[in-house]
Amino acid sequence: MPNTTIRSIEIFKLFLPLKEPFVISLGPINQVQNVVIRIRTADGCTGYGECSPYLTINGESIDTCYVVAQYLAPALLGHDALDIAGAVAIMNRIIYANNSIKSAFDIALHDVAAQQAGLPLYAFLGGQRNKILTTDMTVSLGPVEKMQADAVLFQQLGFPAIKVKLGETLEADVARIRAIREGIGPTHPLRIDANQGWHTADAALAVLHALAPYNIDHCEEPIARHAFMDLARVSAASPISIMADETCGDEHDAARLIQLGACTQFNIKLGKSGGLHRARKIVDLGAAASIVLQVGGFMESRLGMTAAAHLALSSSAIQHCDFDTPLMYTEDPVVGGIRYLANGVVDVPDTPGLGAAIDEAYLRHAEKREFTR
Structure with missing residues (x-):
């Protein structure tokens, strides 16, 4: 009988450079600053998790995650790693929110549990290989000429859809999309993300109507998040989904949006929901309400994105994937994990568990705290 009691938890800071700054309407990201969690059980099983905190979205940083992890880790020592719901409850009792760092613990626990079950994580979550995962590729916010050139390059590389960061003035954003359409043609799938940049419902609707002729698949987060009561009006009047x-963020937000009839699509991220345990609740709610689901991420390495890819295989309701940020790194710290194939195809490992780990060469020199029992 395996002994799945949590024996040790290690917390690492992971810094990695990007090929170029990644810019959204909320500001630029110049460097990857993630936290890695490694959990070991008494029987020698090892699970990995990762989070990519985002100051302007989930209100967490690498430093807050590193500190909060040191509240959570001692409380989880001695807990059965297979009791994921219990571990999530423990973390939520200790501190409110902080879903980014909680997601790293959650992923590591799921890695252990799936390994113990002898199943790849997607199968442990109830999924199967019944679809081919493909990722879009994101055009960062910037000058029109640069955005057009990036979009053309991504089309030439075979990505099946292109996502464009917007969220500035109507004139600037329309000019960007017009130029991109001139570059990639009228039919290549194109998605946009304002990251709350148009602020109000009226401002957003003005831009959305101006962009209607450009054949846009959908628009993410057009208005300020605190104005969610206005989102239903935007959705009803917008020519773009x-x-x-x-x-x-979490299942409570999802339930609220469904009750309000606020939108037709959700973007699920493990760093917003608190991990796989709670993300699956969003999937169930969305599927029951016929919401179109996308799984995305922040600036996770291939480790965190591997967890997201397993989630994407867990339900037929998940139709879109936004797994491109590891392609923006100059270095790859991950052993195993998802592989990026031609034409945006994402291959998910079939080995038991998550199927991904951080290379010891990176962890050996990382800032670290360890808790043991």
Whole structure:
């Protein structure tokens, strides 16, 4: 009988460079600053998790995650790693919110549990290989010429859809999309993300109507997240389908948006929901309400994105994937994990558990705290 009691928890800071700054309407990201959790059980099983905190979206940083992890880790020592719901309850009792760092613990626990079950994580979550996962590729916010050139390059590389960061003035954003359409043609799938940048319902609707001729699949988070009561009006009047991102953090947010009839699509991220345990609740709610679901992420490495990919295989209701940020790194710290194939195809590992780990060469020199029992 395996002994799945949590024996040790290690917390690491992971810094990695990007090929170029990644810019959204909320500001630029110049460097990857993630936290990695490694959990070991008494029987020698090891699970990995990762989070990518985002100051302007989930209100967490690498430093807050590192500190909060040191509240959570001692409380989980001695807990049965297979009791994920119990571990999530423990973390939620200790501190409110902080879903980014909680997601890293959650992923590591799921890694252990799936390994113990002898199943790849997607199968442990109830999924199967019944679809091919493909990722879009994101055009960062910037000058029109640069955005057009990036979009053309991504089309040439075979990505099946292109996502464009917007969220400035109507004139600037329309000019960007017009130029991109001139570059990639009228039919290549194109998605947009304002990251709350148009602020109000009236401002958002003005831009959305101006962009209507450009054949846009959907628009993420057009207005300020605190104005979610106005999102239903935006969705009803918009010629472009609306996807909630920042307003859809956890299952409680999802239930609220469904009750309000606020939108037709959700973007699920493990760093917003608190991990796989609670993300699956969003999936169930969305599926029952016929919401179109996307799984995305922040700036996770291939480790965190591997967890997201397993989630994407767990339900037929998940139609879109936004797994491109590891492609923006200059270095790859992950052993195993998802592989990026031609034409945006994402191959998910079939080994038991998550199927991904951080290379010891990176962890050996990382700032670290360890808790043991």
